[in-house]
Amino acid sequence: MKFAERMVEVKIIGIDLAGPSNLKDTSMAIFEHKGGSLELVSLDRHLSDHMILSKMKDLSLIEPIVIGFDAPLSYADGGGDRKGDKELRKYITSLGMKSGSIMAPTFNRMAYLTLRGIRLTREIERLKSNISVVEVHPGAAIGSRLLPKDFHHVLLYKKELDSRRFLGEWFYDHRVFGLHDTVIEDSHHIDACAAALASWHWADPDYECKWLYRAQPPLDPYDFCC
Numbered sequence: 283m284k285f286a287e288r289m290v291e292v293k294i295i296g297i298d299l300a301g302p303s304n305l306k307d308t309s310m311a312i313f314e315h316k317g318g319s320l321e322l323v324s325l326d327r328h329l330s331d332h333m334i335l336s337k338m339k340d341l342s343l344i345e346p347i348v349i350g351f352d353a354p355l356s357y358a359d360g361g362g363d364r365k366g367d368k369e370l371r372k373y374i375t376s377l378g379m380k381s382g383s384i385m386a387p388t389f390n391r392m393a394y395l396t397l398r399g400i401r402l403t404r405e406i407e408r409l410k411s412n413i414s415v416v417e418v419h420p421g422a423a424i425g426s427r428l429l430p431k432d433f434h435h436v437l438l439y440k441k442e443l444d445s446r447r448f449l450g451e452w453f454y455d456h457r458v459f460g461l462h463d464t465v466i467e468d469s470h471h472i473d474a475c476a477a478a479l480a481s482w483h484w485a486d487p488d489y490e491c492k493w494l495y496r497a498q499p500p501l502d503p504y505d506f507c508c
Contacts, residue, residue, distance in 0.1 A: 291345045292485070294320055296478030297334070298420065298470045299353035299402070301394040305330055310337070311474035313458070313482075320482060322460035325471060331398070335405055342410040349406070350418040350481025352473055353399035354387035356502045361388040366495035366506040373493045373508075374422050378433060383421050403504070415504050416484050420476035422508035424449065426492035427456065440469045453479070480508050 292315040300307035308329045313320035341347055358364045363371075363386045371384040387396040403415050425436040432448065439445040446466040453461055458479055465471045483489035484507045491507040 291315070293323070293341050293345060293347045294478050294482045294485075295338075295341075295347060295349045296418070296420070296474040296476065296481060297349060297351050297353075298473035298477060299351060299395060299399055300470075302331070302398045303394070307470050308334075309468070309470040309474040310334065311471070311478050312337075312341075313460075313478050315482065315486075318488065319457035319459055320478060322458075322462075322475075325462075325464060325474070327468070327470065331402055331405075334402060335409070338406055338413065339409050342413055346412040346414070348414045348416070348481050348485045350416050350477040350484070351399055351403065352418055352420050352477045354392060354396040355399045355403050355415070355417045355504045355506075357387040357396055357400075359501060362386050364502060365498075366502065369495055370419060370422065370493060370506070370508070374419075374425065377422075377425050379421065379425050379436065384419070414485060416481050417504050417506040418477045418480040418484075419506075419508045420473040420480065422493065423476045423480035424452075424472075426508055428452070439472055446472055483507075 294313045294315055296311045298309040306328045309327045310329055311325050312323040314323050367384050371381050375381050385392050406413055421436060428436055435445040435448050439449055449472055450461055450466045453475055456479060484491050493508045495506040497503055497505050
């Protein structure tokens with residue numbers, strides 16, 4: 283959902299969620315929206331559900347929040363792919379990305395992550411009405427915005443430090459400021475920042491998503507974008 287007017291004094295948050303037993307790989311990047319750009323406020327890892335919810339509660343008392351979750355926030359009735367999963371897979375393969383980065387929410391490697399995403403977002407809904415939630419795919423957010431000559435970095439950043447270094451500079455070109463060396467140390471930090479970028483463009487009327495699958499309540503209650 284787009285904000286009705288130009289965004290001011292909004293926190294944009296990207297969360298790269300890991301499964302409930304893998305808190306060390308859960309990364310959260312919090313940005314302040316300022317003058318058509320994002321300024322990093324904090325970057326944290328090793329986050330429990332309680333820690334995430336506590337931070338959301340504190341921030342929501344001050345100003346509106348947009349949260350982009352890198353995790354399935356619903357699942358298909360009967361299992362397997364959701365329609366959005368199928369459409370996003372087609373989109374990223376058309377860009378040159380690998381189809382395997384899109385997995386069904388009920389797949390055995392994804393089920394507990396899906397459970398955690400559903401639980402967290404439903405608890406966040408209880409906090410305050412000025413919180414907006416969107417499901418995002420950080421890799422697709424990066425790949426869809428890279429120039430063709432730089433596209434290989436989206437295929438390599440999970441393992442290659444040089445590609446993460448490149449993306450650290452690339453964020454600056456996309457008006458995501460204040461990033462420090464910690465960001466490039468781990469791909470989970472990169473994903474959290476990319477989730478914030480995608481959710482910013484989803485919410486800001488001055489921007490458009492590169493790909494968007496609209497919410498289909500009640501079973502798919504959140505938009506899915508990159």
